[in-house]
Amino acid sequence: MSASEWPLWEVFVRSRRGLSHTHAGSLHAPDAEMALRNARDLYTRRSEGVSIWVVPSSAITASSPDEKDPFFEPAADKPYRHPTFYEIPDGVKHL
Amino acid sequence: MVATVVESESAGAEAYAEAFDAAVAADERIEPRDWMPGDYRATLVRQMAQHAHSEIIGMQPEANWITRAPSLRRKAILMAKVQDEAGHGLYLYSATETLGASRDDLLDKLHSGRQKYSSIFNYPTLTWADVGAIGWLVDGAAITNQVPLCRCSYGPYARAMVRICKEESFHQRQGYELLLALSRGTDAQHAMAQDAVDRWWWPSLMMFGPPDDESAHSARSMAWKIKRHSNDELRQRFVDICVPQAEALGLTLPDPDLRWNEERGHHDFGPIDWEEFREVLRGNGPCNDQRITQRRQAHEEGAWVREAAAAYAAKHTDRLHGEATA
Numbered sequence: 001m002s003a004s005e006w007p008l009w010e011v012f013v014r015s016r017r018g019l020s021h022t023h024a025g026s027l028h029a030p031d032a033e034m035a036l037r038n039a040r041d042l043y044t045r046r047s048e049g050v051s052i053w054v055v056p057s058s059a060i061t062a063s064s065p066d067e068k069d070p071f072f073e074p075a076a077d078k079p080y081r082h083p084t085f086y087e088i089p090d091g092v093k094h095l
Numbered sequence: 096m097v098a099t100v101v102e103s104e105s106a107g108a109e110a111y112a113e114a115f116d117a118a119v120a121a122d123e124r125i126e127p128r129d130w131m132p133g134d135y136r137a138t139l140v141r142q143m144a145q146h147a148h149s150e151i152i153g154m155q156p157e158a159n160w161i162t163r164a165p166s167l168r169r170k171a172i173l174m175a176k177v178q179d180e181a182g183h184g185l186y187l188y189s190a191t192e193t194l195g196a197s198r199d200d201l202l203d204k205l206h207s208g209r210q211k212y213s214s215i216f217n218y219p220t221l222t223w224a225d226v227g228a229i230g231w232l233v234d235g236a237a238i239t240n241q242v243p244l245c246r247c248s249y250g251p252y253a254r255a256m257v258r259i260c261k262e263e264s265f266h267q268r269q270g271y272e273l274l275l276a277l278s279r280g281t282d283a284q285h286a287m288a289q290d291a292v293d294r295w296w297w298p299s300l301m302m303f304g305p306p307d308d309e310s311a312h313s314a315r316s317m318a319w320k321i322k323r324h325s326n327d328e329l330r331q332r333f334v335d336i337c338v339p340q341a342e343a344l345g346l347t348l349p350d351p352d353l354r355w356n357e358e359r360g361h362h363d364f365g366p367i368d369w370e371e372f373r374e375v376l377r378g379n380g381p382c383n384d385q386r387i388t389q390r391r392q393a394h395e396e397g398a399w400v401r402e403a404a405a406a407y408a409a410k411h412t413d414r415l416h417g418e419a420t421a
Contacts, residue, residue: 006405008192025255026189028198030401030408042182044174046262062128 008057009035011042013049021053029054119320122249127193135319138196138312139249141210141319147187148212152386154180156220157229165223172269173226179266183259190251206391215302215374217380224284224291230270232292232299232337238263239333240303243323249406252321271340286347292341293349300364300401301372303330334362372420 006028012021024043029035035054043049063071079085088095108392111130118125125131158177164170188198204210220226241263277288304310304326316322320333324332334353341348352365374380 006401025186025258026192027185030404031411034408041178042185045178045182064308 006030009039009054010057010060011035011039012053012055013043014038016040016050017050021051053063064084099120119248120247123244125248127251134315135321136194138319138321139252140191140196142316143187143191143194143252144196144201144204144210145212147184147201148210149192149216150180150184150187151205152216152390153214154184155255155386155389156216156218156382157226160223160226162225164226169273176230176266176269179262183262186255186258187252190255193251202394206387206394208387210380211376212386213302214375214380215298216386217375217383218294218298219381221294222247222287222291224274224287225295227270227273227277228287228291228295230266230268231274231340232270232295233302234263234266234270235337236299236302236333238267239336243329244362248320248324253395269343274344274346288344289346292346296349297367297371300330300334300367301369303327303333305369305372331361334364335394338362 007030008026009029009032010026011024014021022076023038027038027042029038032054036052039052039054044052047085075081112132115125115131115135117130118129125135154177157173157180161170161173161177164173188201191201192198201210205212215236220229238260241256241260245253245260247253247256274288274292277284279285304313307313307325307327310326313322313325317325337348338355340352350365352363354363356363375383378384
């Protein structure tokens with residue numbers, strides 16, 4: 001394996017306890033352990049995190065390239081899934 | 096039959112182009128896997144690579160003073176700043192890679208001079224006060240340029256810029272504080288601060304690029320919302336910001352034509368020596384050779400570390416696979 005083939009890793013950082021990990025960016029590293037160390041130096045220089053995940057970019061399966069594609073359409077015509085869809089008489093409380 | 100296929104293909108391409116134009120017009124972000132015009136991609140790669148290279152080369156002029164910082168406090172600050180520049184370079188390289196560029200290819204283009212970095216880093220840091228002048232003026236100009244890039248139409252670039260801008264503000268303030276300490280110090284210290292500002296002022300104004308009527312890519316980049324303001328507009332904004340800051344420092348800016356224009360509501364300033372700018376761009380600045388030579392050397396001398404890490408990772412992977420199959 002040459003240095004040029006260092007794989008790409010996606011970095012997820014939990015900024016504080018109680019919040020979920022959020023994508024922070026990516027970096028190259030030869031292995032998972034180095035990816036973690038590099039991620040610490042690159043994405044948490046100002047205490048931005050209490051926990052880091054690194055995932056090989058190649059391990060991520062994504063939905064289709066077009067982010068506006070029909071894959072998400074089934075949800076578009078179902079406004080009744082939202083509470084605001086329903087009309088409630090004025091004055092009715094706790095609903 | 097063939098004709099129909101071609102027709103429907105071009106109709107498909109048109110639909111993609113329309114979707115792209117509509118997204119840009121609606122101030123939506125373009126994301127890596129969206130269709131985008133070839134020139135949009137090429138423009139971004141060129142600009143983002145140049146930006147990343149500038150961060151990496153920009154480590155050199157200041158790192159030059161780490162071992163000679165006058166106190167432990169200043170030394171720790173300067174190390175943190177130079178480390179930030181490395182980080183900024185890496186954010187931007189990653190963002191550039193989302194457009195299909197490869198990291199090795201980008202570094203190769205920097206090392207061989209096929210991609211550029213900001214000309215400002217081809218000027219030398221002659222005294223400790225230069226560290227302050229770079230923070231105040233060079234990083235100040237960079238921030239003026241970069242804040243609008245946080246709203247750039249390309250998502251990964253905009254996100255990298257948000258992170259970078261947050262971190263840059265410490266860079267500018269530490270520089271200003273450093274200059275203030277010198278300016279209020281002994282006569283010799285004050286003179287040193289003034290000399291640094293005198294040398295960095297004009298190159299900082301050049302950082303905004305050529306005047307609008309000579310800027311090759313400006314109009315198209317503005318249409319694509321990669322760029323939000325013109326070079327001259329940002330330059331003017333920077334001058335207006337700096338004048339009162341210089342006064343508060345007790346230092347002067349080296350421009351006899353600099354004065355408030357009541358009518359325009361802006362400061363007028365003297366002509367910029369664009370011939371000097373072009374010379375530095377051509378490679379004839381004071382430090383062009385030194386910067387690239389040092390970058391290449393650092394890369395070559397670090398080769399064994401990259402190779403060792405890769406070999407260790409390979410060995411480790413083989414062992415894991417061995418256990419799995421055993």
